[in-house]
Amino acid sequence: METIEQMIQKKAYELGYEKCGIIPISLMKGYAEKFEERMQKVPESRPFYQGLQRLVNPLEVYPWAKSVVVLTVSYGKYKIPEEVKGHIAKAYLFDVRVDTNTKEYQNNRALEKYMQELGLKVETNQKFGVVGMRWAAMQAGIGIIRRNNFLYTESGSWVHLEAWVTDREMELKETNNVPQCPKGCNRCMASCPTKSLSDPYTMLPTACVSFLTTFGGRNLHQEPLSKTFGGCIYGCDICQDACPMNRGKWKGEEEFPGLAELAPELTPENILNMEEDFYREKVQPKFFYLSPEELWKWKVDVLNYMRNNYMESYKSLIINACNNENEKICEMANSICNELCLQGRQNSI
Ligand code: SF4
Ligand code: SF4
Structure with missing residues (x-):
């Protein structure tokens, strides 16, 4: 007979998720330690990361939480319109967190409904997450975090992460055969135009082009780093594009709903x-x-x-x-x- 964990994972695969793992909430404790380590390594990043405290201590927000269901869904299958290529980051072009027209958004809703029908209390936050999702995914065996801080599965780093906290003790590890970063590789760090990514597994988020061109950078005309943004308008993929572990991972075969019509306006x-x-x-x-x-x-x-x-x-x-x-x-x-x-x-x- 299938366990409840296996039923959730099976449903996720049926819906088209790439991976689905489940971990006890206690495994998020290690994330708090990593988080502190990061802030100590780059003290200027402390104010930014402190704004993310709710992801570090999910039990403060969800005292009833006993496990985390974490999933990846690949977006490397989508075609990138020429008008926006290299100017708008791919994760934002193919953002399924709020786009109700996408099947990924609908699948997210369907999986939540399924877990509720199984009798679970669950909670997610589609826009901003309920836990540190990259950490949760690594703990669940879904993939590995590379030196550029992104989570990689067999699809490279071109994956969206989704997570729910649940009120039931569950555990089901995924498997992956993602190799570690090659010894001595530093291409992601060398490619970063602002040096936001200056050391492995750490960064200064407030110097990142993705931050400065979206929710940060309110005084760009006075920001010396703005001259280094190259072709970026909104977001930045440079440290992912430079990574040899992403080579050949972008398939670009399917149309993303509405994007071909919108791209000429962008x-x-x-x-x-x-x-x-x-x-x-x-x-x-x-x-x-x-x-x-x-x-x-x-x-x-x-x-x-x-x-x-x-x-x-x-x-x-x-x-x-x-x-x-x-x-x-x-x-x-x-x-x-x-x-x-x-x-x-x-x-x-
Ligand atoms: S997204 Fe761009 S600016 Fe940010 S760390 Fe990567 S290369 Fe640097
Ligand atoms: S560029 Fe090299 S060091 Fe950076 S994440 Fe990719 S494989 Fe790892």
Whole structure:
């Protein structure tokens, strides 16, 4: 007869999850130690990580929790539209956490319902997680955490993680045959444009392009690191793209719902000209790290991209942005006009 753990895992496989493991909640204790270690290694990261304390001590939030069900679902199967390739990080392009049109989102809901029907009390947080998910996945045997801090399975690092805490004592380890990082490899660290990733298994999150172009970096025109962002507009995949363990792992065979239609609207020029209504309706619900009021931040990110990848065709767009009613867009555009000596700048900062 199947155990309840096996039933959950079987259901997860039927729904298309790549891996499903279950660990006792006590195995999350090691995460708290790693967390402290990280903050000690990079003291400047402490304020950032302290904001994630709820993931370190899940029992404070869910005192009834006895186990964690953790799963991966691969997104390397999706086609990346040319317009956004290298500019918007892949995890955000194929974000299934809030996109109700995706089968992955629906599967998440179906698995939760199934566990409830089995009599379990369960809780998840689709957007931000209920536990440190990479740690939980490693404890559950799903994969390994590499020197660039990402969890890798046989699909490389191109996997989304999902987790539930449950009120039942359960354990079911997954298996993986993911090899360790090759001895002496440091390609991820060498590739990091901001040196946010300067040592194995650690980083300074507030210097990461992904942070600075999404929910951080509110004063990009004064941020010296912004000149190193290269082709990145929103998020960064550089340390994953550089990793030899990701070679050949991106399949790019399937269309992601709605992305081929949306991608032409996400060119640098079109983002800079984007109307608020369009942003609120079509863009923000997908890229939820920026709020419905923060189209300006996308525009600042694009201006930064235009400065870093300057072409003559950007000139009039940058000059026009000097008169934008939003102060941050104005500041960024003026700073670029000054720096690149573009004619027609209107205001000095
Ligand atoms: S995501 Fe980009 S900026 Fe962040 S650590 Fe990796 S390479 Fe560095
Ligand atoms: S680039 Fe090398 S060191 Fe970095 S995660 Fe990949 S295999 Fe490991």
